[in-house]
Amino acid sequence: MVDVVDKETRSRMMSGIRGRDTKPEIIVRKFLHWAGFRFRLSPNDVFGKPDIVLPKYRTAVFVHGCFWHRHAGCKIATTPKSNTGFWLEKFGKNVARDKLVQARLRKEGWKVIIIWACQINEKKLASVCDRIRKNIQ
Numbered sequence: 001m002v003d004v005v006d007k008e009t010r011s012r013m014m015s016g017i018r019g020r021d022t023k024p025e026i027i028v029r030k031f032l033h034w035a036g037f038r039f040r041l042s043p044n045d046v047f048g049k050p051d052i053v054l055p056k057y058r059t060a061v062f063v064h065g066c067f068w069h070r071h072a073g074c075k076i077a078t079t080p081k082s083n084t085g086f087w088l089e090k091f092g093k094n095v096a097r098d099k100l101v102q103a104r105l106r107k108e109g110w111k112v113i114i115i116w117a118c119q120i121n122e123k124k125l126a127s128v129c130d131r132i133r134k135n136i137q
């Protein structure tokens with residue numbers, strides 16, 4: 001299938017996708033701050049650069065976008081119709097890297113919490129917040 005926009009437009013659109021300070025990430029940070037947890041953002045000294053690190057609890061929090069990190073069963077985790085081979089390879093590398101990072105952090109004694117972007121909405125936020133609180137302490 002052919003892309004509905006030209007290459008330059010697609011490139012500009014893709015470059016506008018942010019890697020940090022996304023809306024779901026900011027919502028999680030606001031909750032953590034409100035709940036009294038103190039954290040650091042994307043520290044260079046922690047392997048894999050988690051989105052949020054709670055050093056006191058030795059916990060790394062990743063706020064994953066469902067599309068980029070392939071949230072299983074999520075309607076947002078679609079595969080583009082054009083250039084499918086490229087996307088499948090890219091998604092495969094992302095998932096493999098995520099598994100490697102999580103395994104290494106756990107081996108180093110870190111708790112790892114994965115929060116999916118689709119879980120950050122008004123209906124599901126309370127259960128996500130409870131899960132964070134239970135896993136941290």
